[in-house]
Amino acid sequence: RDQACDPRRARAAPRAAMACVVDDDCAVAHLCYPANASWNEEGVAFCACNSFYGWTGDDCLTLGPLSVVQLINTLLQVGLSMAVVAVLGRDLFDYWRAFDGRLQLNASVQTVLYIWAGAICIFLWRFLFVLGIVLPSANDRVLQGDDQPASAFSFYALSRPFNVGQEVFLFASILTISVVWVEVAAASRSLNARLVDNVARY
Numbered sequence: 637r638d639q640a641c642d643p644r645r646a647r648a649a650p651r652a653a654m655a656c657v658v659d660d661d662c663a664v665a666h667l668c669y670p671a672n673a674s675w676n677e678e679g680v681a682f683c684a685c686n687s688f689y690g691w692t693g694d695d696c697l698t699l700g701p702l703s704v705v706q707l708i709n710t711l712l713q714v715g716l717s718m719a720v721v722a723v724l725g726r727d728l729f730d731y732w733r734a735f736d737g738r739l740q741l742n743a744s745v746q747t748v749l750y751i752w753a754g755a756i757c758i759f760l761w762r763f764l765f766v767l768g769i770v771l772p773s774a775n776d777r778v779l780q781g782d783d784q785p786a787s788a789f790s791f792y793a794l795s796r797p798f799n800v801g802q803e804v805f806l807f808a809s810i811l812t813i814s815v816v817w818v819e820v821a822a823a824s825r826s827l828n829a830r831l832v833d834n835v836a837r838y
Contacts, residue, residue: 685700768790
């Protein structure tokens with residue numbers, strides 16, 4: 637599963653009272669763990685806390701140790717992405733102001749724009765993950781489409797476009813920065829050719 641692992645780290649209520657077939661059979665903040673999982677010694681599908689978020693307790697609405705670790709790690713990512721957004725945003729504004737309200741979209745500026753947009757996506761992606769951790773009662777499952785089971789939690793579903801966005805923008809920045817290096821190499825080659833020509837002339 638993309639949202640949960642072995643729930644033995646986050647036990648919920650007794651399994652006998654929480655039998656299930658699909659996730660929709662379980663309460664908020666629970667998942668239906670399959671009977672054929674390698675770690676399921678009883679061989680019966682059951683509802684338990686979503687261990688991906690580290691929730692614990694009888695109702696799975698309490699933050700467990702894993703939740704705290706996830707929260708600290710994600711908050712660091714949020715802070716770092718905010719710093720990148722602020723620094724690059726200031727640089728772009730200064731560049732825009734220096735050219736009288738215009739941006740010359742050369743390869744260097746495009747690279748900065750892509751990285752800035754990617755950092756915004758990372759910030760939103762990780763911020764929604766923080767909300768998903770600290771608001772288990774609001775992080776309920778949502779439908780994935782017509783007649784499809786509710787297999788993704790709401791904050792996770794909201795964060796998906798930003799996850800894809802940061803990958804697209806960062807990949808685009810890698811492509812554009814490669815163009816910058818090609819331009820630098822071409823300029824260096826041209827400069828060397830002129831130097832050789834001048835040396836030969838004198």
